[in-house]
Amino acid sequence: MNKGNLFAALPETFDEETFEQLAGRGEVRIERIVSRGHRSPHEGWYDQDRPEWVALLAGEARLRFDDGGTLMLRPGDYVDIPAHCRHRVEWTAPDTETIWLAVHY
Amino acid sequence: MNKGNLFAALPETFDEETFEQLAGRGEVRIERIVSRGHRSPHEGWYDQDRPEWVALLAGEARLRFDDGGTLMLRPGDYVDIPAHCRHRVEWTAPDTETIWLAVHY
Numbered sequence: 001m002n003k004g005n006l007f008a009a010l011p012e013t014f015d016e017e018t019f020e021q022l023a024g025r026g027e028v029r030i031e032r033i034v035s036r037g038h039r040s041p042h043e044g045w046y047d048q049d050r051p052e053w054v055a056l057l058a059g060e061a062r063l064r065f066d067d068g069g070t071l072m073l074r075p076g077d078y079v080d081i082p083a084h085c086r087h088r089v090e091w092t093a094p095d096t097e098t099i100w101l102a103v104h105y
Numbered sequence: 106m107n108k109g110n111l112f113a114a115l116p117e118t119f120d121e122e123t124f125e126q127l128a129g130r131g132e133v134r135i136e137r138i139v140s141r142g143h144r145s146p147h148e149g150w151y152d153q154d155r156p157e158w159v160a161l162l163a164g165e166a167r168l169r170f171d172d173g174g175t176l177m178l179r180p181g182d183y184v185d186i187p188a189h190c191r192h193r194v195e196w197t198a199p200d201t202e203t204i205w206l207a208v209h210y
Contacts, residue, residue: 001190006160007181023158023185028133028210030158053128053135055111055206057162057181076112076162080128085106101160103208105133 006057010034010097033100035061040088052081052104059098064090111162115139115202138205140166145193157186157209164203169195 002023011018014036023030027050036059040046045066055078063071063079066086071079081087092098107128116123119141128135132155141164145151150171160183168176168184171191176184186192197203 001184001186003176003182003184005179005181006183022183023156023208023210025156025210030208030210051128051130071108074110076110077108078111078127079106079108081106101206103128103135105128105130105135105210 006032006099006101010099014038014097027104029102029104031102031104033102035059035089035092035098035100036096037094038092039090045086045088047084047086048081048104049083050104051083052102054079054081054100054102057099057101059096060093061089061098061100062091064088111137111204111206115204119143119202132209134207134209136207136209138207140164140194140197140203140205141201142199143197144195150191150193152189152191153186153209154188155209156188157207159184159186159205159207162204162206164201165198166194166203166205167196169193 011034017038018034020032021029022032056073058075061073116139122143123139125137127137161178163180166178
């Protein structure tokens with residue numbers, strides 16, 4: 001039985017954002033993402049075929065949506081992003097780990 | 106876009122465990138469960154047709170499995186429970202809220 005702790009086993013370096021699949025089946029994917037000051041590339045948006053439910057568990061981040069809206073996320077905040085809702089990670093806290101839980105469903 | 110905070114809007118009374126669906130599609134369900142001293146009925150097990158990934162976000166709980174094993178869960182701990190892996194919630198902290206995030210997938 002796969003188990004662990006969402007706040008443990010953090011990456012040792014933060015050159016790249018770290019994606020780790022925790023569980024999944026078919027096209028459903030549960031993953032932990034650890035960021036530190038990372039953001040989406042300046043150009044382009046995430047534009048996904050499936051909805052993504054995402055919760056911020058530690059740190060802080062700001063999402064930007066293609067319609068111009070932004071959303072600050074602090075620990076415990078979650079948002080359900082519909083399929084093809086174009087979005088990007090505009091900012092994550094530079095001085096601490098930002099831990100996300102994402103469910104692509 | 107449905108959003109909220111996993112630690113906010115807790116139930117005002119704890120006579121019953123509270124289940125709240127946060128997102129879902131088809132047979133996939135993402136839900137928050139809030140317990141306070143609740144446990145599964147003394148008789149019987151959860152025996153589910155689909156796997157359940159569950160994380161404990163606050164509080165403390167102990168799961169028991171049909172094979173005799175137990176698993177203590179503290180904040181951040183997660184476990185991926187296979188379909189038909191019979192289990193029960195044997196104990197949750199009596200003096201504080203236990204907040205779970207469950208993904209049935």
